[in-house]
Amino acid sequence: EAGVTQSPTHLIKTRGQQVTLRCSPISGHTSVYWYQQALGLGLQFLLWYDEGEERNRGNFPPRFSGRQFPNYSSELNVNALELEDSALYLCASSLGENTGELFFGEGSRLTVL
């Protein structure tokens, strides 16, 4: 069974640009979480989608947005990139809103120059 897959794995952008990160959950999982992990720091909660709807979002500016598609895959969009957006972006999936265990992908490492 395939795990959570994320793309791209690495990317470099410049300030002011926009980026889209993609996540495919484990088959059968309906919930997708997004986290930001800056270098050497913990995971900061960004967004949670379940059954195509945004269930919750963390304390991030509106230029961080996303969506979940009917097949439960998800995109994270970041507009007007800033240097401090450089981080590992982790996607996780779970069976649904009534379960807790998260299964993580390997992340997308974004560098903003």
Place this chain on the structure above:
Amino acid sequence: AQKITQTQPGMFVQEKEAVTLDCTYDTSDPSYGLFWYKQPSSGEMIFLIYQGSYDQQNATEGRYSLNFQKARKSANLVISASQLGDSAMYFCAMREGWGTSYDKVIFGPGTSLSVIP
């Protein structure tokens, strides 16, 4: 305010010894879940163990056990018989607000564990 506190930024343990990683949490919800994840240097997050707030017994998974002290809001991870492959970052996490508008899984700052041969 920090919802999850991990007071040990770095820990060292001798191979084959046991080690306890501390985690305290803050919630007013009666129903919540506590998790521990491991993040090796390669970056992937690996689920280790789960404890529900209503679980009477402390959770165990192989060499991992969770010392759950509800009144103290403490959920320490105990790793028995440490192995070199246990060297990694360890994150305590909590899900609170199940089914509410503030439902989410949040993580502590992590503890870096180094196992010494």
